[in-house]
Amino acid sequence: MGVHGSTDVASGMREAxxxxxxxxxxxxxxxxxxxxxRLDAPELREWTYxxxxxxxxxxxxxxxxxxxxxxxxxxxxxxxxxxxxxxxAIEVERHRRGLPGSPGADRYWVRLLGDPDGDxxxxxxMNGHHLAVxxxxxxxxxxxxxxxxxxxxxxxxxxxRAGHRLLGPEEDLARRLVTGLHGTARRSAVFSxxxxxxxxxxxxxxxxxxxxxxxxxxxxxxxxxxxLLERLVRRYLDRAPAAYGQECWSDAVRRGLSTLAFAWAxxxxxxxxxxYCVRAPDFLIEYDNTQDxxxxxxxxxxxxxxxxxxxxxxxxxxxxxx
Numbered sequence: 001m002g003v004h005g006s007t008d009v010a011s012g013m014r015e016a017x018x019x020x021x022x023x024x025x026x027x028x029x030x031x032x033x034x035x036x037x038r039l040d041a042p043e044l045r046e047w048t049y050x051x052x053x054x055x056x057x058x059x060x061x062x063x064x065x066x067x068x069x070x071x072x073x074x075x076x077x078x079x080x081x082x083x084x085x086x087x088x089a090i091e092v093e094r095h096r097r098g099l100p101g102s103p104g105a106d107r108y109w110v111r112l113l114g115d116p117d118g119d120x121x122x123x124x125x126m127n128g129h130h131l132a133v134x135x136x137x138x139x140x141x142x143x144x145x146x147x148x149x150x151x152x153x154x155x156x157x158x159x160x161r162a163g164h165r166l167l168g169p170e171e172d173l174a175r176r177l178v179t180g181l182h183g184t185a186r187r188s189a190v191f192s193x194x195x196x197x198x199x200x201x202x203x204x205x206x207x208x209x210x211x212x213x214x215x216x217x218x219x220x221x222x223x224x225x226x227x228l229l230e231r232l233v234r235r236y237l238d239r240a241p242a243a244y245g246q247e248c249w250s251d252a253v254r255r256g257l258s259t260l261a262f263a264w265a266x267x268x269x270x271x272x273x274x275x276y277c278v279r280a281p282d283f284l285i286e287y288d289n290t291q292d293x294x295x296x297x298x299x300x301x302x303x304x305x306x307x308x309x310x311x312x313x314x315x316x317x318x319x320x321x322x
């Protein structure tokens with residue numbers, strides 16, 4: 001992330017974290033925080049997108065000011081489009097629970113690691129069913145992966161938002177890509193007629209592109225197909241604050257887009273159970289819509305070097321030691 005972009009995002013996060021602490025009661029602050037200054041807690045790399053409690057402060061029961069402060073902090077980790085996407089995931093979860101428009105009953109857990117008022121690295125996370133956002137901040141930049149968004153249902157069937165598909169663009173771009181392939185190109189891309197039941201990396205603490213199928217390489221695609229793959233990748237990277245998303249894309253271009261590969265499993269028609277992934281040396285993307293008869297979607301973006309801010313932490317402690 002460029003210096004100015006990094007500084008602006010980190011400053012906004014710092015202010016948002018302070019504002020959240022300011023509106024919480026002392027006991028809520030105690031639940032929110034890992035011991036100040038601690039970034040070595042084992043939970044840093046422990047996560048899940050399944051239902052159930054997590055360490056941290058639950059949003060269920062927060063008052064209006066407190067919930068607004070959480071929402072502001074969450075928005076700082078995203079572009080405008082990314083913030084809209086995570087708000088949408090929360091709305092779909094309310095629909096699933098039969099509580100549309102009831103933010104006071106949301107069940108997400110916010111955790112603060114380290115001290116946003118100090119000079120040392122710090123971070124925060126917001127986790128719950130079908131939403132997992134992990135943030136690490138140092139003077140050198142901000143990292144926001146692993147980043148997971150799910151949608152159950154994938155297509156809302158009833159109510160005022162009937163027909164809404166939170167992850168529709170992620171699904172449609174990939175389907176356009178795979179259905180535009182023919183012959184040996186399609187055979188290379190489609191690795192199975194039966195999709196896996198979930199993303200292959202699950203909640204692994206470390207991202208490993210080697211877990212994913214080889215797929216079809218970018219340089220074996222026609223120009224129109226290459227453009228679709230580029231749009232698909234940008235759809236995920238652009239969830240992040242603009243400067244960081246652009247940094248990740250520029251890194252991919254500099255390394256060479258020929259290192260990208262796309263793979264698909266399952267049916268090709270809308271409504272069919274399916275899965276796809278994009279792998280690159282530095283990052284991976286996965287999407288599945290396989291559960292509940294193909295009406296329950298998961299999407300994740302992982303970065304081999306940047307997950308949990310590993311690169312920033314390594315640089316920080318190396319510089320301090322030097």
